[in-house]
Amino acid sequence: MRQPKGFEDPAYSNHVCLLRKALFGLKQALRQWYTTFCNHLFSLGFSPSKADPSLLIFHQGHTKMFLLIYVDDILITDNNKDAISTFLHQLNQTFALKHLGSANHFLGIRIQHKQDKYFMSQESYAISIIQQANLINCNSAANPSCTKLQVDIAMESATLSDPMTYQKITGALQYLTITHPDIAYAVNTLSQHMHAPQSDHNFLLKRLIRYIKGTTNFGLPINKSDLHLTTYSDGDWASDPINRKSTSGYCTFLSSTLVSWTVKKQTTISRSSTESEYRALAASTADTIWLKRLLSGFFITPNDPVDLHCDNTSAIALAINPVYHAITKHIEIDHRFVREHISNNLLRLVPIKTEDKIADIFTKPLSTPRFKKLRDKLTISSDPFV
Template sequence: MPTTFLASKLKKHPDKYFLSQHAYATYIIQQSNLFHCKPAANPSCTKLPIDIPIDSNLEDPSLYRKLTGALQYLTITRPDIAYAVNNLSQHMHDPQPSHIHLLKRLIRYIKGTTHFGLPITKSDLRLRTYSDADWASDPVTRKSTSGYCSFLGSTLVSWAVKKQTTVSRSSTESEYRALAAAAADTIWLKRLLTDFRINHNQHVELYCDNTSAIALTNNPVFQARTKHIKIGHRFLRENLANNYIRLLPIKTVDQIADLLTKPLSTPRFKLLRDKLTITPDSFVCGGLLEN
């Protein structure tokens, strides 16, 4: 029998556990008065329409804030919507028609994926982390967006999407800041495993698709042109020197954390969603998965 706790349901399968929030996702759709809306295949859009229609169901700012807060809780089991929710959360004080349009699109996406969730499978206990950044992505403040996700074996255990606190002067700097945040989370996960008496003696593989950031991390000399990066980020190289982490390059096309930093085309979004292991419950509709 499935176990439900704080709107999260854990279902046991023969080969895995499945963590989801189907009932809570349905509740959000009902609160938005969009229960009969047409599902969308992508929670974000790469380009907004020129003429954005006014939606009378969502034009109330208080409803926008209520739904966005509820969606933040839904990201506990749905990291595939983490970027879209993070973007909406930055405009809760004054939502504009474009933000309401994006909120409606996100709810339409959830409408078609209410049975999606996070599988927990039996596998090895080796950590690996993917880190990415979208340089100067905010059109107003020109701050970058950091995103990273960590896997324990084949199970996704940690992820984050966050706007960086300062403006980065180059893509290398923004990627380096994202790497530092990812490394901090990775070291914390290693210590958490130790508390559970699981010794993770090998280094953690940390993947980045920016060769300049990797070179900067491996360079023992802190170049004058990069002194504007906070000295606190030096701990990234210290953990590298202590063999706690191992920094590896990865092709941009294979960078899973890309889904956490920017809106993507639908084919690429679905590809990375699968790699992020966000899938529908295989027991839904007699085991038929989403087309």
């Protein structure tokens, strides 16, 4: 470290400045702000969630408050309006707050509500991506992916031929998947070619934007219902034609509300479809256990095991029957991980027909009728409050 230019002290040339206050532009600023803010909340009676450090919980008597932190944006809810008013008054004595009332927008996500129904969407953000791609007047598409590429795609993708534009838009699309899980597979595929996008990738990106053009007002509904978790898992074996790695996809519903989903290429090559499906089962199991731990922070402790749906009978037999240990030495950790949670009655593997497997939408490109059917099962829909 050196003394800043213009402020050198010749008498103490080896001395450096002592930082007394975290500056917003420094790398340590966010951590310092989080530590300062959380320490103050701890003094007011809050405690961190065991599953998510950005979630703080207050519980005294019949009063429960849940506070979510994202840098300097705060979302808070409770079951006592007087308690939350008192808390905000106490907090305002130490930090400068701007109380915006009921949540309508949070981190670019629009939140609409009517009685016990909520709807989350990112219409403004989606339109800004379309404008950034200079495709505001394009025709909409019914499917974000295609099962077979056209032959003459070079001219079709001329608009997005700049690699910098491709990278910028693909990066922006990742945030759109928060309320648009139906594009998660397409965005994951495009993100794998950020370093050197080719003409076919540009074509697929344009097709995805055309799909978003027709679904800007789509989003995720949240309905009040029971609190039973249900998970769907799928693995597409050797789906990458270059390195033959498989793709894992899974999603979890809290009753009828979609709360979690993931699309990810597996890190190692699977030698069979059973192995591919089993690795996806292990990943979905870890996510489901985390969701159960998160729900416990909201004082929700479901006693019934979580139904984990899978259409691969060999993977289900492998998870239940320990006889197969000899042929699973190379995936022994995943094998033991899944079987342990099944034996502890935390999970229950349920066979499902392939046509009813919702996680199919996260692992492969689908025909338009099949895609729309699974999109409806994901509960993704247009704005119901329009």
